[in-house]
Amino acid sequence: xxxxxxxxxxxxxxxxxxxxxxxxxxxxxxxxxxxxxxxxxxxxxxxxxxxxxxxxxxxxxxxxxxxxxxxxxxxxxxxxxxxxxxxxxxxxxxxxxxxxxxxxxxxxxxxxxxxxxxxxxxxxxxxxxxxxxxxxxxxxxxxxxxxxxxxxxxxxxxxxxxxxxxxxxxxxxxxxxxxxxxxxx
Amino acid sequence: xxxxxxxxxxxxxxxxxxxxxxxxxxxxxxxxxxxxxxxxxxxxxxxxxxxxxxxxxxxxxxxxxxxxxxxxxxxxxxxxxxxxxxxxxxxxxxxxxxxxxxxxxxxxxxxxxxxxxxxxxxxxxxxxxxxxxxxxxxxxxxxxxxxxxxxxxxx
Numbered sequence: 001x002x003x004x005x006x007x008x009x010x011x012x013x014x015x016x017x018x019x020x021x022x023x024x025x026x027x028x029x030x031x032x033x034x035x036x037x038x039x040x041x042x043x044x045x046x047x048x049x050x051x052x053x054x055x056x057x058x059x060x061x062x063x064x065x066x067x068x069x070x071x072x073x074x075x076x077x078x079x080x081x082x083x084x085x086x087x088x089x090x091x092x093x094x095x096x097x098x099x100x101x102x103x104x105x106x107x108x109x110x111x112x113x114x115x116x117x118x119x120x121x122x123x124x125x126x127x128x129x130x131x132x133x134x135x136x137x138x139x140x141x142x143x144x145x146x147x148x149x150x151x152x153x154x155x156x157x158x159x160x161x162x163x164x165x166x167x168x169x170x171x172x173x174x175x176x177x178x179x180x181x182x183x184x185x
Numbered sequence: 186x187x188x189x190x191x192x193x194x195x196x197x198x199x200x201x202x203x204x205x206x207x208x209x210x211x212x213x214x215x216x217x218x219x220x221x222x223x224x225x226x227x228x229x230x231x232x233x234x235x236x237x238x239x240x241x242x243x244x245x246x247x248x249x250x251x252x253x254x255x256x257x258x259x260x261x262x263x264x265x266x267x268x269x270x271x272x273x274x275x276x277x278x279x280x281x282x283x284x285x286x287x288x289x290x291x292x293x294x295x296x297x298x299x300x301x302x303x304x305x306x307x308x309x310x311x312x313x314x315x316x317x318x319x320x321x322x323x324x325x326x327x328x329x330x331x332x333x334x335x336x337x338x339x340x
Contacts, residue, residue, distance in 0.1 A: 021208040028215070067265045078313030083249075113307075115263035139260035139314050 032059045036088055040121035056150035063144035072162040074145040080133050088145055089119035089129055092163055096170030105131045114174060218242050220323055223270045238324040241317035254334030256319040262307050271303055272333060
């Protein structure tokens, strides 16, 4: 047995294997890359100049540990009604804010409850977003999209776009928001 | 060079071993089996108020094998920092007597219906918030936690 473990090849394999959890940890809570499909985030991702290529982006998963997001951040999150799908959307409003919604949504304006946020695609007409499924819990957010890596011509930071004309920002204490005044969305 | 072999090398070795062990434990906790404390009055007949240690597994939620009556741990929709331990009462497509659940969302409640913040206040929760299924109580009084659903025979 001791001869088996003193074998150089076996030792190399074991030492490499012992680093696998570290690698998984770094991918889970550090940075990963992902590709963006679909046209819901045009013109930020997959603009028509791309032809049929998909954008490859850098995902910052460390940002999802603290759950601190700003209005205008692009994030990836689980689709609320399908855990197998992950979508990339822009955060428009955070908890407490009042948002003026767009057509498919039933109410004209809405106060976002505690722990929720409002996400929308940049191309509102081709996007399935909070206007169809309502505010989403912050716990569904997986990562923040920080950099466009490919195509190389558009390499750079993901632009930060806020929509102040549609959001009335909440300045009070979020902890005082009552979760029970949630209406059915 | 002698300084390196005498002091720096042992420290580096210890740090690298510690890093690998910590990551391995974390990955086990996140993907396989975890033991955690479950506090509060909301699950009263099943778990007590001061905090029971429960064991949960992460296979069933990943394989989509959850059923009505299973005790689960999920992220609270109102506070992403907190995890809550509840029982599944409704599955996608079911009709609950409060309101019908939306597709692919789970309806969860505590066992102590009179003192529990659950789906009755924040609505059905998305599947992706579910972290694990509780399968055993570790301490005190170790026992398996079984599916609590009782089917009534139709007459």
